[in-house]
Amino acid sequence: MSTLINHALVLNLHQPSGNLEYLLENQQWEAKEILWAMDRIPRSLWGYEDIARVHLSLSGTLLETLINPDFQEKVYGITKVGDLLWFLQNTNLFHILGTGYYHPVFPLTPENDWKEQCTRWLGIGKHVFWRTSFSGFWPPEMGFCMEMIPLLKSLGYRYVLVDSKYIEPLEKMSWEEIHYQPHFAKYGSDEIIVIVRDRELSDAQEAGMDWGWFSYEVNQRTKFCNFVPLVTTCTDGENGGWFRNTNEKSNFWQYFYKEFMNKARAGLCNIKPVFIDNYLDTHGAHGYVNVKTGAWNTGWHHGEGFIQWTGSQGQKNTLDRIKKVSDKFHQLSDSNNKIDKNDLEEAYWRILRSETSCNVFWGEAWVHRCHQDLDLAEELIDSAIHNVSIS
Secondary structure: OOOOEEEEEEEEEOOOOOHHHHHHHHOHHHHHHHHHHHHHHHHHHOOOOOOOOEEEEEOHHHHHHHOOHHHHHHOOOOOOHHHHHHHOOOOOOEEEEEOOOOOEOHHHOOHHHHHHHHHHHHHHHHHHHOOOOOOEEOOHHHOEOHHHHHHHHHOOOOEEEEEHHHEEEOOOOOHHHHHHOOEEEEEOOEEEEEEEEOHHHHHHHHHOOOHHHHHHHHHHHHOOOOOOOEEEEEEEOOOOHHHHOOOHHHOHHHHHHHHHHHHHHOOOOOEEEOOHHHHHHHHOOOOEEEEOOEOOOEOOEOOHHHHHHHOOHHHHHHHHHHHHHHHHHHHHHOOOOOOOHHHHHHHHHHHHHHOEHHHHOOOOOOHHHHHHHHHHHHHHHHHHHHHHHHO
């Protein structure tokens, strides 16, 4: 039985392109709640550099908004965004995870676009956070498939986060080993470490919990471990009342996490916050697994089959169109014709932005955003083809 339990806290922060700007103009209170929720993260951890450990994923579109000087000026009376970004560079408190720039559900987007989504994020991530590499990868919506492994390895990632529902051990493992040990997943000749998210504990983290319940539940789940367990909880970090609430008695950081930190610092509990890299350096990964293709669970769906994003014919048609326009772009881009590169670049970022998971998350309510980008992308592609034909 293990007496020490390691806990990895992972938070995803994402806003679609232009969304915060829209909310500022039309739903200002919601924009304020989101900005305060993000600003609250580092401020809640000041003075806890010795014990607090948080992994953050920030989408490229969110970072694009936050570093925009015009946006920073607009929200200056709400949040000092420049200070926020500076505070997030505190490596004693935060490990930043790589992700896809436009927050795509990778298994639902054309494979030809995966690398560009990742490398564009690395470009902005390295710029904002002043570092040359990122060891962990956050697949947006935890949408993962084994085919992603070669790309992630080629980009230098050490590990990827996956949901516990999709782990299939390829050798004998106990329930505790499956859930609370890192594993290896292999595709072809490439392999990567997978870090397993505890789905049920993550649900509680999202909905609201107190320290006593969390401590009891974690100890019950790991009581038969004959190894030092890694309990990983992953949720959004700026969505939902639990994270947005400004009342200290009803807020993740003030009500739950500070008590956790105080108990851990005083040696009054056996649960210790940890960075995943540090756990791996000490305890390593064990055993090979297959990871079934899927996403994390949303408030009203379990994530299998991506029904949240593919449930209606309109959603399916939208995803089909993304693939067709992307294929059209790549066929033209790979040709030997003298094509206007500016037109192609303009078309491509619109294709990539159309792949934002939010566009097909809300049923068919936002699919028009996807089609607007695809319409413009096709116009630019057709213009490029026309210009080549008459040159």
